[in-house]
Amino acid sequence: MAISRREEARALSADEQDLVAKSHHPAVQELADAELANLVKLLRERRDRAQTEAHRRRREMRGKGAPKGAVASKADGGSRLKLEVLAMAMRRLNGEAERRRQLAARLSLAENARKALASKQAATNGPDFNARTAHEGMRAVANLKAQNLIRPMERGRQRKAAAVAQAKRDAR
Template sequence: MAISRKEEARALSADEHDLVEKSHHPAVQELSDADLAGLVKLLRERRDKAQTEAHRRRREIRGKGAAKGATPSKADGGSQLKLAVLAMAMRRLNGEAERRRQLAASVSLIENARKALVMKQGAASDGPAFNSRTARRGMRPVANQRAPDLVRPMELGRQRRAAKVAQAKRDAR
């Protein structure tokens, strides 16, 4: 479910809200790669901290963990919302980082292909290469290494059938 920016502002502190605002569409594309990496690091730390807090509160509510304050927490809706907001911001930043990585890989592939084409065209204009595929001495017959079979195939079949019939006679006794 989508979380509105108004709900985001209510769930986050001021500095967290500034970080999350940078992860939204127009602002995230204006960040440099170094700024994006720094923002990912900061936001991941905040998300992990919120996740730990949400888990602790959930344990308190179930009665499994000791209360951090004087009384155990009654609800953890705020911590869950904060965690969801920070997780969605992390997802957006990771998507932008992946988009940039794929774009850089595509550009690199195109550059390498153009470089290879220039090298190939330069090599083709120099004449035949040292290891060119030419016939040299031409085709030569290759001797058959298998020994010739002296027994006719018909004779082999006749012997096989005779052995089969003889075995059947022995088995019938």
């Protein structure tokens, strides 16, 4: 479910809002790679802290954990919303990092293919080229299997005749 920017602002503190705002679409693509890595690190720390807090509050509500304050928590809606907002921001940042990684991989692959093509075009097929098809083009390899002279239709007719004869013997 999508969370509006107003709900995000209500759930987060001011510095967290700045971090999450950088994870939205136009801003995230303008970040340098180092800034993106730093933002992922900071946001992951905030998300983990919010996750721990939400977990602690749920334990307090169930009566399993000791209350942090004077009274145990009655609801954890705010901490859960904060966790969701930070997790969605992490998902966006991870998606952008993966997109950049795939783009770099595609560029690297294209560059390597260009280098390989240039290397292949520069190479000569001299006498040191050792292959079965070198210098003279493809040559046919003789088929060593003996040719079967029996027609397939005749073989099928004989099989069927044997099957019918066996069925007659079995029926006696």
